[in-house]
Amino acid sequence: MATMQDVATLAKVSLSTVSYALSGTRPVSAATRERIEAAMTELGFQPNAAARSLASRRSNVLALVYPAVERGLGGTVAEFVDSAAQVAREHGYHLVLWPFRTSQAEEILDLVRQGMAAGVLVMDVALDDDRVRMLQESGAPYTMIGRTRELEGRPWVDIDFERTADDAVQYLADLGHRHIAFLNHSEQSAAEGYAPTFRADDGYAVAMTRRGLTPVAVHCGETPNAGRAAAAELLDAEPRLSAVITMNEYATFGVVAELQRRGLSVPDDVSILSIVSSPGVGEMSNPPLTTMHAPGAELGRQGVLRLLSVIADGTPDLPQVLVPCSLEEGGTVSRARSPRPALD
Amino acid sequence: MATMQDVATLAKVSLSTVSYALSGTRPVSAATRERIEAAMTELGFQPNAAARSLASRRSNVLALVYPAVERGLGGTVAEFVDSAAQVAREHGYHLVLWPFRTSQAEEILDLVRQGMAAGVLVMDVALDDDRVRMLQESGAPYTMIGRTRELEGRPWVDIDFERTADDAVQYLADLGHRHIAFLNHSEQSAAEGYAPTFRADDGYAVAMTRRGLTPVAVHCGETPNAGRAAAAELLDAEPRLSAVITMNEYATFGVVAELQRRGLSVPDDVSILSIVSSPGVGEMSNPPLTTMHAPGAELGRQGVLRLLSVIADGTPDLPQVLVPCSLEEGGTVSRARSPRPALD
DNA sequence: GCGCTTCGACGAAGCGCTTCGACAACCACA
């Protein structure tokens, strides 16, 4: 491998001039720059990453800390990771994967102290998250994907659950639905401090109430069978049910199955809208699910951009970003059977 | 951050002794080692990653090159990536993500020349793959996930499609099935040099033929609708059809739907076995699909181990590994209606 | 008690780059 000194010698300039030409940190005359570039091309010069980091005391690596055990949504995570890696690369950074569980906060900090990563993206943060607390205390640049309870001075990006729930209710209400139930993640996920479960619950309740509608929400395990049971429960509780919003992909399949078993048509009798959905999953249902797609890619992009700005400026003025889900029409939502005028 | 010199001073030894104590490269007496360790703990010393790479001329980073556009479901890929990252970490390496398309082989090489990564894992290799060719020529350590046409001296790990197809046929034949069709990926994927399509086709044909059975294979686009059409086609071509092996997840859902539409029961009338399946997908069908799960995690593990051995030894003696899929029982396979004695 | 090996520790020379201070050379202006 050619070194910068080789380039300098060939271009008949000093080593530092080559460095300045490369970084643009100081002015270099056009003629000199040309000679240097020619030399670099001739030698196939590529600056050594380690030497660069060492001398400049900064790394061009961003770390993505994600929990070893994934919660269901493989697809959204894949979109997120892919997008984050791409955006990082566009900005001259590399994305490394750190599979750590929440309890391994100390190890994350060790790696940061090694200068391995310039900043850390923490996925799937819990309401109270040791990793975030330690990063904050250490002063290392980081950005959360999700939100802890404490938010003061902590940069984050998250799905806009409130807005998504509201959009979902709005969409169904516009189609004349009045009896709209909500099927959420499991009770257990809430107990473990999994924030989306809370936020969606709240968002749904608010969205319903402000439209004069009565919220009917149930929690449900992440299996089709649990979904079937939940669907039965909902129908028993509210026979006039005409639409279900779900935020639980496996269970959604059970809901569809249970409705069909009871001779109810989807969407003619009951509409189903799956929110915060993974890509592709809707197509596996018959008819294909109408969904509100989780913004995995946008979250990845925003997360990286946020982190880069924290790295550059310390803490940005507006550290937070909320990204809503976007509607993807499928075949499981239709106008309510006997549309009545909207109340609002 | 404390440096090695700080540790040395505190422990009253020379800098190099600290280094040797840390790496074990040269013997250090127990007493000295203890003083050094105490000093390191007291100072919270973490060796600087960049300085280490620079001085030792080796990086502790492995790169995973994957195509920007993913084919089908993210689930298997997610399992692969997660597993690779974990295994890498267990061996003191970091996994970075390089989202490059096949045409960006040159950029991959540039990054390797920067010393960014000690080795490269190339996912989703095509039968003729520029990235692999360039890596091979450059002498950089790499391992393919999948196989190019040319294999000489090229380390790889891959799914054992032949074995998986054979296992699938065997499993169904043992249950008395004789008319077993195969639904593969699209014709187009084959035309683009996507090797799994070929390999599974061949494996299936060989498996059928050696059992005295007649292969009936169709290719099919990656959508439920294409799957419905393919199912119709298969039933028309072979009315005695009692089982379908599929290697096309979206289409599989169409197959199930089409069979059910025709009043055929799955699995009582027709069994369905989805091979090389992504995790979780089977549960979204009703009844849940019987699948042969793609060994994403094992592939990730083996890929990293292979790559590490290439980095250490130049080229390992046995550079290749084949990993079969594993059966996961669901509810879409049952004994054939009128079981006849097996022919073999 | 001698020379021999072995063990443990040291000092110094880099690894390839960034960055600071210095300084000619050149310009414009008076």
Next chain:
DNA sequence: TGTGGTTGTCGAAGCGCTTCGTCGAAGCGC
């Protein structure tokens, strides 16, 4: 013609570690 401010370039001092050559001290056999 001198002054002061640019502009472009250079040399050298690190960044924090690995690793090579070296060497004193201790241990060994005879």
